[in-house]
Amino acid sequence: MIKRYIKDGDPAKTGPKARIGRVSMVILILLSAYLFSPGAVRSQSITIAGDADQGDQGPWMKAKVEEFSKQTGINVRYIGRPLSTTETLMLWQQDWAAQTADVDVYLIDVIWPAIAAPHAEDLSKYFTSQEVAEFFPRIVENNTVNGKLVAIPFFTDAGLLYYRSDLLEKYGFKNPPNTWSELQNMAQKIQDGERANDKDFYGFLFQGASYEGLTCNGLEWIASNGGGHIVESDGKVSINNPQTKSILKTVARWVGTISPKGATTYQEEESRNAFQEGHAAFLRNWPYVYALANGKDSQVKGHVDVTSLPQGDGPNASHAATLGGWQLMLSKYSKNKDAAAKLIKYFVSFETQKDNAIKLTRLPTRPALYEDKDVLAVAPWFARLRPVFESAVARPSTATGADYNKVSTTFFQTTNQILNGAISVDEGVSTMESEDEARYALNHKFQSKHANNMF
Numbered sequence: 001m002i003k004r005y006i007k008d009g010d011p012a013k014t015g016p017k018a019r020i021g022r023v024s025m026v027i028l029i030l031l032s033a034y035l036f037s038p039g040a041v042r043s044q045s046i047t048i049a050g051d052a053d054q055g056d057q058g059p060w061m062k063a064k065v066e067e068f069s070k071q072t073g074i075n076v077r078y079i080g081r082p083l084s085t086t087e088t089l090m091l092w093q094q095d096w097a098a099q100t101a102d103v104d105v106y107l108i109d110v111i112w113p114a115i116a117a118p119h120a121e122d123l124s125k126y127f128t129s130q131e132v133a134e135f136f137p138r139i140v141e142n143n144t145v146n147g148k149l150v151a152i153p154f155f156t157d158a159g160l161l162y163y164r165s166d167l168l169e170k171y172g173f174k175n176p177p178n179t180w181s182e183l184q185n186m187a188q189k190i191q192d193g194e195r196a197n198d199k200d201f202y203g204f205l206f207q208g209a210s211y212e213g214l215t216c217n218g219l220e221w222i223a224s225n226g227g228g229h230i231v232e233s234d235g236k237v238s239i240n241n242p243q244t245k246s247i248l249k250t251v252a253r254w255v256g257t258i259s260p261k262g263a264t265t266y267q268e269e270e271s272r273n274a275f276q277e278g279h280a281a282f283l284r285n286w287p288y289v290y291a292l293a294n295g296k297d298s299q300v301k302g303h304v305d306v307t308s309l310p311q312g313d314g315p316n317a318s319h320a321a322t323l324g325g326w327q328l329m330l331s332k333y334s335k336n337k338d339a340a341a342k343l344i345k346y347f348v349s350f351e352t353q354k355d356n357a358i359k360l361t362r363l364p365t366r367p368a369l370y371e372d373k374d375v376l377a378v379a380p381w382f383a384r385l386r387p388v389f390e391s392a393v394a395r396p397s398t399a400t401g402a403d404y405n406k407v408s409t410t411f412f413q414t415t416n417q418i419l420n421g422a423i424s425v426d427e428g429v430s431t432m433e434s435e436d437e438a439r440y441a442l443n444h445k446f447q448s449k450h451a452n453n454m455f
């Protein structure tokens, strides 16, 4: 067809102008044939801002992105998030403020739906209600803001206690600790014994740096001691109570005794590395640690088991694991929403989540995978600890909405100062209470004014 056009003998169709015209026409024909062919999607290119290089997570997600590209022909650029969730939020918020179309899909923390909502496409346009019903309803509800499905649950998380089964046996302990005081005693005894071989050995490691992870640890200490949830679901600031103060005093005493002084700078990876190199008896961390601590490069493989975190001693004490987890969000500013939605579907599919569970022991968001025999063969504790995951304690992100990050920042900065010994527990708790209350007093005023305007 192209040949026939060029062969045409009319001189008006053979001059330089006509040649340029013909060339453009040919390009146009080729381009539209390409764009409107069934393989049109091949020309699309999207970007996902995904997992950090926490253990094998970044490389795993990158490999999956490549697999998706091969299957669909959609070209995907991968950007890894920073290790700290607090820093990740700062970056994503810069993008959202600029309304950039550079990133199509974002990995977002379970505590951010209200913050992300104005920048998210409603995913119920891309997932039928039947499809949405395949995920844990509680997380779907968490991710729904004013009727908008802001993000689809990708994997969930819950705080767990890892312990060295060989050391428990060596020091005559039959079971892991049920209470924090049991943990303290066991940690001390094992530490005293192990220091003879390893001067860097500690009883208990956790995440005490000034970032979101400390809010997760802190909520576990407080809730497990009957001290509430920092801010309650009705918006009441509950942080200032005797159970909260007593557990924070206990934890502050651990720093420099059963836990290293440096614990106040630890995030997930620092604490995992020290534990995995054999320098600790107990570790608080998320499910991903199991695959790594028992992996081929681990110094302690085969000697690591996992259970629920201890509870406090008081009458209202109960086991508490903070609910964590990550979701996929489609940016409202994306110029390739259909291709981006395909990538999201691929990541939250049964098969991809199964691979995530088997290779990285990250918790699926599809209940069906907790009964999958291949998954249970790798991580039998997915079944044993399912009640822990299902009753995990949410941070006050629904109650505080778009203000959550401010409330959490006040909490982790102040708690970090308490753990560093810079301020007393009483002082810290009163500061948190007054800062949160001031924030809420302002908000309530704003909300009631807003409500009045509406009627």
Ligand code: GLC
Pocket (backbone or CB within 6 Å): 085, 109, 110, 111, 156, 157, 212, 213, 214, 216, 268, 286, 323, 324, 325, 326
């Ligand atoms: C994990 C959790 C996330 C939490 C973060 C804190 O990534 O999944 O919800 O905010 O840890 O460090």
